Amino acid sequence: MNFLAHLYLSDPADPDLLLGNFIADSVPGRQLEAYLPGVQRGIRLHRLIDTYTDQHPVVRRTTARLREAGYGKYAGVVSDVFFDHFLARNFPEFSAEPLLDFTQRVFALLLSRQAEMPARVQQFLPYLVRDNWLLRYADFEGVGQSLRGLSRRASPGSGMETAVAELQRHYAAYEADFREFWPQVRAYVGTVRS
Secondary structure (H helix, E strand, O other): OOHHHHHHOOOOOOHHHHHHHHHHHHOOHHHHHHOOHHHHHHHHHHHHHHHHHHHOHHHHHHHHHHHHHHHHHHHHHHHHHHHHHHHHHOHHHHOOOOHHHHHHHHHHHHHHOHHHOOHHHHHHHHHHHHOOHHHHOOOHHHHHHHHHHHHHHOOOOOOHHHHHHHHHHOHHHHHHHHHHHHHHHHHHHHHHOO
């Protein structure tokens, strides 16, 4: 899953956990101990979520469909963005807090702790906030923008810049995968988050 899902799955009352979950992809294993214990818990939570997600049969079905569509080794990345799209699009089903309020609250917290983040994250955070990537996942234009950005950082020929068309063509199938997987990952996180 991508940024929105990871942030949503953090405990909103635990800013350290949320920060760690947000920065985890930019923290090599050997640098974990440079962070506060609560932030370390968030980094570990992120890694547990990623492992659970990557091994889950529903997600494997999604990524197999994406590999068949030509996204090869980037099928998992595309799947993450698709699942964030469905979370954003259906956010009122999963939270009493409106998505805009959630993003503003999370961004305020992240900006207040920006100095604690790895340099790479400090560099992209202002763009994430300015363009409100989390909110933009709800529409096709935002999904396309996100996938085009990821494509620019990937190996040539990743094809991710075209994946929004794949989402539109097979929307019901990808949404069904998300709806089957989402309650299961939420339940799993409830067992490992504490």
